[in-house]
Amino acid sequence: MSAPISAHAIAPAAVLRGEGAWVQALPQIASLSQVPLLLGRSSQTELFRRQLFEDLQRAGLSPRSAQLHSDCCEEDLQRLVLDMSDSPERPCDAVIAAGGGKVLDAGKLLANRLNLPCITVPLSAATCAGWTALANLYSPDGAFQRDVALPRCPDLLVFDHALVRQAPPHTLASGIADALAKWYEAAVSSASSEDGLVQQAVQMARVLRDQLLIDSVEAMRDPSGDSWVRVAEACALTAGVMGGLGGARCRTVAAHAVHNGLTQLAAARAVLHGEKVGFGILVQLRLEDRLGDNRLAAQAHRQLLPLLQQLGLPVSLADLGLAEASLSDLQSVCDFACREGSDLHHLPFSVSPGALLEALVGAAEPIPVHS
Incomplete structure (x- = not known):
């Protein structure tokens, strides 16, 4: 066919x-x-x-x-x-x-x-x-x-x-988190696709992740070095390729849906796009572990959390300026992220607003590793 x-x-x-x-x-x-x-x-x-x-x-x-x-x-x-x-x-x-x-x-x-x-x-x-x-x-x-x-x-x-190079350093850290999301989102939503271009886009996202895991800390430390060039171009250039090749499922899933929900709260709008997306990756990994039966999610969470912290990126609601957010406000974030047509539904399992709220609150907590 x-x-x-x-x-x-x-x-x-x-x-x-x-x-x-x-x-x-x-x-x-x-x-x-x-x-x-x-x-x-x-x-x-x-x-x-x-x-x-x-x-x-x-x-x-x-x-x-x-x-x-x-x-x-x-x-x-x-x-x-x-x-x-x-x-x-x-x-x-x-x-x-x-x-x-x-x-x-x-x-x-x-x-x-x-x-x-x-x-x-x-x-x-x-x-x-x-x-x-x-x-x-x-x-x-x-x-x-x-x-x-x-x-x-x-x-x-x-x-x-x-x-x-003259941009504030935290903008590059934000770009790193946004680019890292390409792998974590594409891997869960598109890895089983039989479409060759989608498969290639997913593998490109994996290579992109590996490059960022290797070079990001050094790039932030030395803006004049080769690592900075590789990381800056990975964030601003290479990261754009995945969605063009693989389509929406290689572009945005739960991490970006969490970002979209967080923008509904005025208190979180000063936080950069990628900063909210990086937090959203941690939320997505908790969802994968609890609802998606992904036994590698805990390991991925354990690897990613210290890197985000080392880069000065937010990993908790408090880091996002939402320590005093009401339950009603957080519920509105989850309702928006779970609305019909949301990127969240690119996940291969269902997520309720209640389950998302739990993952949101516990984003920075260690996930027990499955035996």
């Missing part, structure tokens, strides 16, 4: 990586655009974006700039579409998104809605959003709403080590 047709958006059309990649990318950007819109958000990256803007001008382009008011949300996107449509000036002919994951997601969505080329310039290695054909939409207050599959990956990704 022939397999059903499936479509895959696997990688950006072009990727430039390395020290000084941004300057080297300017001729390629000029081949895509003459009036690019430079999109950003954070005041922490304003000086970098100003430099990028001036570089674009020196390259003979006529850039314009725009700033997000919130996380990647529908209201901001609609405002930007209207602003660009109503402008009396020469219309922008590409979107350059420079920033963290939510800025990169917003840039991809905006470019898609306006049918313009998209160029992503990650200013940290906290996520693989600069690579993927996927974006997450949030409320203006930062609560996760839904993810959006896009028809293609960005036209150009510029991963300049010099720019990314």
Whole structure:
């Protein structure tokens, strides 16, 4: 029997990586655009974006700039579409998104809605959003709403080590946790697939995990070393490949569902995406041990917990700033994570909100090893 047709958006059309990649990318950007819109958000990256803007001008382009008011949300996107449509000036002919994951997601969505080329310039290695054909939409207050599959990956990704190296160290730690989740999620949801591409994506996720287990601590210790390069590129580039090859089940499962639930609480929104995902891996491993009869889950939990702690990542509700969260608040996290259509249901077993709450509360507690 022939397999059903499936479509895959696997990688950006072009990727430039390395020290000084941004300057080297300017001729390629000029081949895509003459009036690019430079999109950003954070005041922490304003000086970098100003430099990028001036570089674009020196390259003979006529850039314009725009700033997000919130996380990647529908209201901001609609405002930007209207602003660009109503402008009396020469219309922008590409979107350059420079920033963290939510800025990169917003840039991809905006470019898609306006049918313009998209160029992503990650200013940290906290996520693989600069690579993927996927974006997450949030409320203006930062609560996760839904993810959006896009028809293609960005036209150009510029991963300049010099720019990314200047990001706060905890952004790289967050990226490590987010990238590690590729293995823990894909292994439980897709390992039994008979689809060759899915099998290959799962094995890539395993290799990615091994690389991070070997290099992460040294990368955090020495941002000028080779380990930093391998880890930063693993988080921001390689981690994006798995979902493109293997589909949704190789992309997000329980760890990301826990993240999505946690964003419903204002107290947890200041915690970075990958920090919440890393905590979610610990929760998922507890679920696998208790409900999925995975006898390797305890061993995986025992291996991962000290690494997350060594990287300064949250491993408990208290670490997430939720020590005083009410039972009602935590129940709302679990209800959202277990809602219909949630990534949690990619697990090969059922999870109730009550079982998830128990795993949430006990995430950092050792799991007894089965004999």
